[in-house]
Amino acid sequence: MQILNTVKWAAVAALMAGPILAQDQVWPDRDSDTLLSQSDLQDRLTGRTLVFFDGGTSAYKRDGTYQWTYAGGGDWHGMWRTMEGSVVCVDFITEVTRCDRIVESSDRLVVLTADGQRFPVKTTE
Template identity: 40%
Template sequence: MRYLIALLMLPTSLWASDFAMLEGDMPLTYDEVVTMTARPVVEFYEGGQSRYSAGGAYSYSYEGGGTAFGTYSVAADGTICILYRNGRDRCDRFVRSHGRLVMLTQDGQRFAIRP
C-alpha cells in the first residue's frame, strides 16, 4: 500500500519541477496554499476568479462569462492540482514574487493575484 501511495505522489513531485521560476520567486508552502485557498475568492488581474471549497470543489469564472467546474487538491510541496469535470487537468504553483502573489502554470504562464 505504501508503495502505491509513493507511486501516486511521484508525478506530483515531477510536475513541481516543471514550473519556470524567476529570480526572486518564493514558492508558497503547503500551509500557505491551504490558507490562500480558504479565501472566498482568488481574483486575478486579468479578471478571472477562482473559488476553492473546503470539500475540494473548485470553480473558475472567466471575465467575459462562463464558469469551469472541478475538484482540487494540494500536494505536500504546495503544488495545487485541478481536475475539471470535462476531463482536463492541470497543476499550478503559487509564489511570492517582488511583493506580489503570482500563480505559475506548467506551460510557463504567470498570473498575478489581486490582494
C-alpha cells in the same frame, strides 16, 4: 476496428498519465518567487477567491470544490487539492487534471503554469 481500439486505449492511457505527469512538471520560477508549504498554501486558498487582473477568478471553496470563471463569462468546475512544492491541482469535471504552482512574489500571489505563463493575483477575496 483494431486501429479504433488502439486509439481508445491510447486516449485512456494519456488521461491516466496526466495526474502523474503533473507531479514532474517544471514551472518557470524566478529568483524573487517564494514557495509556500503545502499547509500554508492550503490556508491561503481555502474559502478564498483569487481575482486576476483580466477579471477572471479562481474560487477555492471550503468543501474542496473549485470554480474558474473567465473574465468574459463561462465557468469550469472541479475539485482542488494542494501538494508539496507550492502546487495546487484541480480535477475538472471533464476528467482533466491541471496543476499549477502558486508562489509569493513581491508581496503578491502569482500563478505559474507549466507552459511558462505567469498570472499575478490582483486581490484575494
